[in-house]
Amino acid sequence: MKLYEPITLAMPLAKWIGNFIMERGHLPSGEDVRETMKSLGLEEICLDKGLAVFRGRFLIALVFPRNGNLVIDVISSSGELSDALEVVAYHDKKIEAFVVEILPTNDLEYEGNIGIEPIIIDEESLELESSPVLGYFEEDEEGMFLVIDDETYERWNEADDIHTCPICGGELAWRKEKAYCADCGYGVKVVRK
Template structure:
């Protein structure tokens, strides 16, 4: 997995969090998320007073576990806050569901909807009730691309939004099992797992 900018970390982290919630029936604790961030190649830089800071050469992540709400703020190492994202996982008591969403730090400059929609997981059945398009990023000679599995693609297809880029909300051009976004330049590839 490649992490060069906040979206490269936010999407796989959100996917991992929704899988943990569906498996365990609750928002993961800070220790679990610390382990995940290390597995994603980030180095723990600071731990103290309920906040953990992670980094690599391109991004800085702040882990903020607060009881049944988990937040991870992801900032480019350049400090450009307009590209910063927040991954948040919590239980919505009104909906009786767990929510995992990726929010831009600056709604004014960022018009996209990362992942197209949040992961909404029924708190009783632990089944996914929405169609988030989440995966991880890999790199080849043409650059970075988002890898999604067949199950994610089928849910996305049912939502009738496969022409919308899950990274920036722009327009996708499909060719076979892959697509290219005309706005942000990211590619999307569907893999069989």
């Protein structure tokens, strides 16, 4: 997995949080997040009450687990805030569901929600109630791709939205199992099991 830009960490992190909730029925603890960040190759550089800071070659992540919510800010190590993202996970008692969202700090650059829609998990059944398009990133000779599994693709296809880029909201052009976005330069690749 390549961690070049905030999006390359935020999307797999949101997917991991969603899977964690569906398996265990609660938000991950600060310790769970710490272990996952380390497994992704990030170095823990600060740990204080209610805050952990992680650093990679190109990214910095700030983790704030508090009051039943989890907030992870991901910024470029250059300090550039225009592409910074925030992964927010919480239990919404009003809709009786867990919600995981990726929110851009720059609303002008990203017109919609990253991943097309947030992860929404029913608090009772722990089943997914939305169609998020999340995965991890790989680079090959054709460029950088968001890699999704066939289950994610089928859910996305049923929502009739496979021509909308899950990264920037632009238009995707499909060629077999790969899609290309001229707006953001990322692609989407479907990996079948």
